[in-house]
Amino acid sequence: MAGKLNFSLVSPEREVFAGLVDQVDAPGVEGDFGVLPEHAPFMTALREGPVTVFTGTARRVFTVKGGFADVNAEGLTILAEEASEVAAA
Template sequence: MAATFKFELVSPERVLMSSDAEQVVVPGVEGQFTVLPDHAPVISTLAPGVIQVTTPDAKKGIFVQSGFADVTGDSLTILAERAFIVDEVDPRQIQEELDAAQKALESADDDEARNHIGRAIEELKALHAEA
């Protein structure tokens, strides 16, 4: 059994992380799962939450809003719609975005807008809890 596997997390803006990993804990929509070397192939939709990456040198948390995880025996690729490295997040900025979203929710005039803003608020709350 290999000691590590290739891990890559890509957002539309950039590659957030590309490294060898010993273990990655992923927030899937059907529950959290852990990827280890030689993991069985699987594709999963991501839930908002923190991906916990353990490399030979460090541990890192990466918040994902949504996306997909593609696991093969020797790699894990995360395609995230929006992602932030937890240590780089400014809690004050997240709080400002949360306040603005809550004001927008109060003035939303249709169900579709309220649902969209409500999802954004839940994601911001989850990110704020990790920051």
């Protein structure tokens, strides 16, 4: 795997998370999906559920309530209707 994934999780109130990560798993309306560095571009709507962020052996979990995910050459951006961290491991 080459490099890191630039990931940003944004709610209407604030940027909830921003940083370089190894992988992000998210709840798409058509099923859960994972994004790694250099993933092909796509955009999808999100349903309510967990967004799991992996960096090395660390894992952080956020909950989102709707929104959109956009994967492009710069990385992954999730624009969530609501988002908050629920667990850190």
